[in-house]
Amino acid sequence: MRYSKLFTKTLRQPPKDAATINHKLLTQAGYVEQLMAGVYTYLPLGLQVLRNIEQIVREEMNQIGGQEILMPILHPKQNWEQTKGWSTIDVLFKLKSRTGKEYALGQSEEEVVTPLIKSRVNTYKDLPLQIYQIHWKYRDELRAKSGILRGREFFMKDLYSFHESQEDFHAFYETCKKTYLKIFKRLGLTAKATEASGGSFSEKISYEFMVLTEAGEDEILYCDSCDFCVNKEIAKVKEGSICPSCKKKGLEQAKASEVGNVFDLGQKYTKDFDITFTASDGSRKHPIMGCYGLGISRVMGVIVEKFNDDKGIIWPDELSPYRTHLVVLGADDKSVLSKAEKVYEKLTASGVSVLYDDRLDVSAGEKFADSDLIGIPVRLVVSKKSGEKVEYKRRENDKTELLTVEEVLKKVHV
């Protein structure tokens, strides 16, 4: 992609109303634009990052047997009345048609996915079943001031599983918990799984996945020497209390952002929609259900909160919108320009994505500042000084190397 043709350019200043690092940097570097509080447009660079995160999540969901579908966002009121969500869920957006009919915007999809299985699950042979989607969610959040960490419109992966027995549910639940930890690792994040209550309709245990960050809205208590972690809101322990799990250390307190969670829904929804199947013993039963959310757009924000410096964003390789950022300096010299063009073509032809700053009328300082702000992990410079080679530098350090294009290709092919 030629930077000169890129639809959005970096801004000189971050927006005045931006209170968080992710809002500031993502806007200034041209990844997103806020339409109103909690609602953002994803620009070409931002959409690419969102797609990269989505793809990692998709691969891992498919790996554990998830089948992807796409459900509507516009829901009939009746489904939400059937679960009592219409009158009890305060974040539910409600719409009235000109015909007087009422609708809800999906804030979660149990009300759609549960009736969807009615005619498709008849016997225990049809179970277990795992279906998921990656789609927009709408919530009437009171506070939406943390950039893309808390949107009124946001992108989520939501998987729903249906099981014959509690044991089968538990086995999948554990698999999914492990897969979540794997996903966060692939995304470059260290997530801690907390224990949390399952919500009003269930006393069952569920997990929240937390990433430590000052921009997070949750407070957690965790142990440094084992996996113990709880949300402070529901905890029986306090900061400094000896870890109830390993008993080795006092608990630490930190701010964190919830990037995902897994819930045991029991038979709440399958009873509400009267979904039954013939079990292996011949009796009619309601399937046991679980839901597994992962905040794709929030993850993008958390990554920016964690990976940045005073110059801009520092993307992990797998998430970066482009693998390399090629900068040509002194392009009014025809031989330098033609060399840069060749490097661009060669990298692109070898399957390496390139953001190519081909601008003629921009200083070296400005190009470097933009490259640091945008945060692509590999910067390549072609100039008179680089001769037949290319200057290679990783975003996170200052070390530069002069390499041939072949050597660059070896380094950037993952």
Ligand code: ATP
């Ligand atoms: P929170 O406590 O932060 O409001 P939640 O418990 O309401 O989260 P879920 O309903 O379980 O969250 O949604 C699944 C995931 O979607 C969350 O773990 C989080 O990563 C993400 N998420 C929830 N609300 C928002 C939001 N308003 N904006 C962006 N992401 C969100």
Ligand code: MG
């Ligand atoms: Mg919430």
